[in-house]
Amino acid sequence: MVIFPILIVISIILYVYYKVAILKSKDGLTQHYFNARSRICLGSFVLLFGINQYLFYLTTISLFIGIIFLLLGGYQAYDGFKEVKHYRKEWRRLHPNG
Template identity: 55%
Template sequence: MILFPVAILVSFVLYIYYKVMVLRTKDPLTQEYLNSKAKIFLGVFIFVFGINQYLFYETRLSLFIGILFLILGVFQFRLGFKASRHYKNEYAKLRQKSR
């Protein structure tokens, strides 16, 4: 099962990438958009980590902790996805104004 560790690593690297990009950007709208993208990858990281931990240990305690991680991951992903769509629309409005 090399799929889950690879997904964990990729999502964590992308989370760090977007967080660094937030620090490097001065525009508040771009910062919010990049932060929402980081939340998406944080949600994926937590979700996949929860699945991986249950498959690795297969105990009742790891099941409960895994379910908690799944719920937190879905919640984080959903918030990031909604914010990402919102700020993408804000970019479109900003481009229409500038033309």
């Protein structure tokens, strides 16, 4: 399964990209938005890493660790999606013509 390592690398690259974008931005709302996007990428990284490790080793201990990673990654991604939705609405409210 070559798809999981590719998705893992893409998600960690996007995580680093959004963290650097936070440093470049001066607007607080944009920083919060990019932080929420980075949480989605971090959550997908952890989630995909947990799936990949279970599929690679296929042991009971990797199943338990994979479940923990799935739960943590799913929570991060879900929370990031909620924050992105909130900050996108807030940005549109403050910039109606933008």
